[in-house]
Amino acid sequence: xxxxxxxxRPTALRSSGAFLVYLASGALALAATYExxxxxxxxxxxxxxLLEYADSQSQTLTTFGATDGSTVPNINxxxxxxxxxxxxxxxxxxxxxxxxxxxxxxxxxYVNQYSFVFDLLSPGSINWTPLFNTDPANANDxxxxxxxxxxxxxxxxxxxxxxxxxPNTWYRVAVVADLGAGNVSYYVxxxxxxxxxxxxxxxxxxxLYSNQDLGPDLRLFNEGDTSGxxxxxxxxxxxxxxxxxxxxxxxxxxxxPAAGGVLVPEPGTLAxxxxxxxxxxxxxxxxxx
Numbered sequence: 001x002x003x004x005x006x007x008x009r010p011t012a013l014r015s016s017g018a019f020l021v022y023l024a025s026g027a028l029a030l031a032a033t034y035e036x037x038x039x040x041x042x043x044x045x046x047x048x049x050l051l052e053y054a055d056s057q058s059q060t061l062t063t064f065g066a067t068d069g070s071t072v073p074n075i076n077x078x079x080x081x082x083x084x085x086x087x088x089x090x091x092x093x094x095x096x097x098x099x100x101x102x103x104x105x106x107x108x109x110y111v112n113q114y115s116f117v118f119d120l121l122s123p124g125s126i127n128w129t130p131l132f133n134t135d136p137a138n139a140n141d142x143x144x145x146x147x148x149x150x151x152x153x154x155x156x157x158x159x160x161x162x163x164x165x166x167p168n169t170w171y172r173v174a175v176v177a178d179l180g181a182g183n184v185s186y187y188v189x190x191x192x193x194x195x196x197x198x199x200x201x202x203x204x205x206x207x208l209y210s211n212q213d214l215g216p217d218l219r220l221f222n223e224g225d226t227s228g229x230x231x232x233x234x235x236x237x238x239x240x241x242x243x244x245x246x247x248x249x250x251x252x253x254x255x256x257p258a259a260g261g262v263l264v265p266e267p268g269t270l271a272x273x274x275x276x277x278x279x280x281x282x283x284x285x286x287x288x289x
Contacts, residue, residue: 032243033241033242033243033244034047034049036240041064042095050100054094055090057093058092061088062083064084066082067080067081073168076256076257076258076259078260080237083236084233085233087229093222094220095219096216097219098215099211102211102243110203110207111217111243112177113180113245114244116241117238119170119261119262120173121169122146122169122235123233124167126146128146128230129145131144132144132221134206134208134209136209136217136219137219138224140225141224142154142225145223146232147162150162150163150164152165152188153186157206165188170237170257172187172190172254172257172262174186177206177245180201181200182197182201183245187251189256190254192248237257
């Protein structure tokens with residue numbers, strides 16, 4: 001049973017879909033990957049994931065914008081669009097994420113193998129900033145934070161060293177989990193900053209709900225600890241979620257933030273991205289500011 005403070009949800013299979021992942025060995029596997037580019041809406045640019053405002057106030061508080069190279073830095077000299085996430089104050093606030101093509105994996109009843117990749121900027125001073133909460137009801141604290149000292153992590157898994165995130169700077173932050181193996185890793189711009197190893201975390205707090213559970217699968221950019229203010233403004237240019245645990249070499253191949261997003265093939269073509277021996281085939285349109 002997945003350990004959260006929320007009530008368990010009834011089981012119902014949502015519509016599924018998948019894209020093909022071609023392994024170097026030639027074997028064929030199925031995986032699901034989703035990406036959002038935030039060009040004025042919450043529509044996905046890859047996959048059939050659903051990103052929604054958790055409540056009407058979240059929609060009012062959240063805005064979209066574009067870098068100008070002055071007030072908001074460009075990404076590698078190029079203009080990029082972004083989602084401006086406020087310091088959500090109410091428990092009902094945030095963004096709900098539903099992974100429609102993702103079934104339980106990693107040997108458990110929930111999603112135990114996954115990867116998140118955020119292209120993000122923390123404006124102003126660094127403060128507590130939650131990236132995601134595996135409890136979509138937001139009934140407990142988040143499961144990955146940027147801390148006031150610029151580190152990344154969560155107490156139960158550990159934090160990176162301080163100063164990994166500086167204010168007003170774009171970064172590509174990746175979180176990779178293989179919970180059955182007890183591994184959770186954090187990366188900044190393709191570089192490993194912390195690797196948690198230890199006992200199995202299968203189907204525990206850090207597992208995600210899947211398309212066999214009704215309702216959203218996780219909450220983004222908010223947390224449920226009411227003992228203090230643990231949210232902060234954040235700009236997000238791209239978000240990628242995959243139900244596979246990427247290797248260190250695959251994350252390294254993603255590198256740092258890019259104005260076009262995490263996956264940037266030519267528009268209308270089938271791109272093959274060599275990620276340390278793993279090729280991912282995507283149909284994806286290029287995003288422009």
